[in-house]
Amino acid sequence: MARPRRYDYAELRVEVIRAARTLLQEGGPAALTARALSKAVGVTSGTIYGQFGDLRAVLLEVNRDTFNELTQMIEALPNDEPEPWLYALAEGYVEFMLSRHGVWQGLFEGPRVTEKFPDWYMETIHGLLARIAKPLAQIAPATDACARAEELFVAVHGGVALAAVGRLDMVSSRSANVLAREAVATMIGAISKTP
Amino acid sequence: MARPRRYDYAELRVEVIRAARTLLQEGGPAALTARALSKAVGVTSGTIYGQFGDLRAVLLEVNRDTFNELTQMIEALPNDEPEPWLYALAEGYVEFMLSRHGVWQGLFEGPRVTEKFPDWYMETIHGLLARIAKPLAQIAPATDACARAEELFVAVHGGVALAAVGRLDMVSSRSANVLAREAVATMIGAISKTP
DNA sequence: ATAGTTTCTGAACGTCGTTTAAAAACAGTG
DNA sequence: CACTGTTTTTAAACGACGTTCAGAAACTAT
Numbered sequence: 001m002a003r004p005r006r007y008d009y010a011e012l013r014v015e016v017i018r019a020a021r022t023l024l025q026e027g028g029p030a031a032l033t034a035r036a037l038s039k040a041v042g043v044t045s046g047t048i049y050g051q052f053g054d055l056r057a058v059l060l061e062v063n064r065d066t067f068n069e070l071t072q073m074i075e076a077l078p079n080d081e082p083e084p085w086l087y088a089l090a091e092g093y094v095e096f097m098l099s100r101h102g103v104w105q106g107l108f109e110g111p112r113v114t115e116k117f118p119d120w121y122m123e124t125i126h127g128l129l130a131r132i133a134k135p136l137a138q139i140a141p142a143t144d145a146c147a148r149a150e151e152l153f154v155a156v157h158g159g160v161a162l163a164a165v166g167r168l169d170m171v172s173s174r175s176a177n178v179l180a181r182e183a184v185a186t187m188i189g190a191i192s193k194t195p
Numbered sequence: 196m197a198r199p200r201r202y203d204y205a206e207l208r209v210e211v212i213r214a215a216r217t218l219l220q221e222g223g224p225a226a227l228t229a230r231a232l233s234k235a236v237g238v239t240s241g242t243i244y245g246q247f248g249d250l251r252a253v254l255l256e257v258n259r260d261t262f263n264e265l266t267q268m269i270e271a272l273p274n275d276e277p278e279p280w281l282y283a284l285a286e287g288y289v290e291f292m293l294s295r296h297g298v299w300q301g302l303f304e305g306p307r308v309t310e311k312f313p314d315w316y317m318e319t320i321h322g323l324l325a326r327i328a329k330p331l332a333q334i335a336p337a338t339d340a341c342a343r344a345e346e347l348f349v350a351v352h353g354g355v356a357l358a359a360v361g362r363l364d365m366v367s368s369r370s371a372n373v374l375a376r377e378a379v380a381t382m383i384g385a386i387s388k389t390p
Numbered sequence: 391a392t393a394g395t396t397t398c399t400g401a402a403c404g405t406c407g408t409t410t411a412a413a414a415a416c417a418g419t420g
Numbered sequence: 421c422a423c424t425g426t427t428t429t430t431a432a433a434c435g436a437c438g439t440t441c442a443g444a445a446a447c448t449a450t
Binding site for chain 1: 405406407408409410414415416417
């Protein structure tokens, strides 16, 4: 009693999200257009709007996938002593983000997409912060490890942010990776040498 | 032997730049459109294109002004001991950038405007880095003050970057100002306590 | 007056996100 | 079989964007 749907909506969603990610990766946020996206999946833009509402929703779904991958990557880090583990995390984070720098811009650039961040958004971030805080607490039980974790994350973010938009060379000839390692070293130095 | 120009080009330029800054301030990069800009100064967009070439050039001129103001603000900081001076610089920088967060996005967001940065661009940044390095060298003559200055700037930039696009609350409940102070404290702690 | 020259405008081009009227494709009913 | 009802999908449209450019406008020199 109705026109049958031509596409499996579940399949369509994953295809759209995958195509969106490819476009982001290759050309940054500017390349994620409704027309390019619909052409890439062989559907008209109207169909995508029927499924996602608008383009920001597509970007949000890409970000959800990215955050899931980030969580997985962190889980997969080899168990190690606090210090080497922290370095591995910093290095992994930088490499993860810069190998997805188009996606990164979708995550951190432009006006905020939503008034309040989705739960999975905050959970991923806080999971990451907790993973940073734990080794810091082991290294220096006296400090406020959560506060230090926030500060360390922000410091690393600074380097990644500049690198992701091609502006790190404005400030330094070193790579974001090296700067992240230095940030870890500085933090460890500061908290471990307090009598 | 020619149509006389209706506008003083020098005046026109400063008016366009001022209007562009207002638009940026009030609505971020998205609000800086050729039509809004030309309406604001009472000129058609063609005239602006004749003077500036394209909108990126207008943005670049706004940035030049911003950088000049930044330099002036730094020069105006009261002379002080290395440590308090560093704190004052960090605080001043954060306040400067966040009170211009629309302009900030034009400075640091989006794909790079030019292949190579203009000279005044690099001079301002390097001037700032040198101003950071000097007190660091006084505090700990043994360290590579220039390298530490880059790292400290990047760390502060991380907080400002998140705050400027309304995403700092994703990571921390503290302000960019507080995080910047902590970054300074961490750096001083790390370099001053090396035997 | 007329011709020459430069300045400025306004309309146009193609692209963007998004909306929507209509076409398409079926199941149920007579 | 035709017709109706319902839902899905399309294609064209809308307004706004950056940018370009033919030509109107406004003067000087002859």
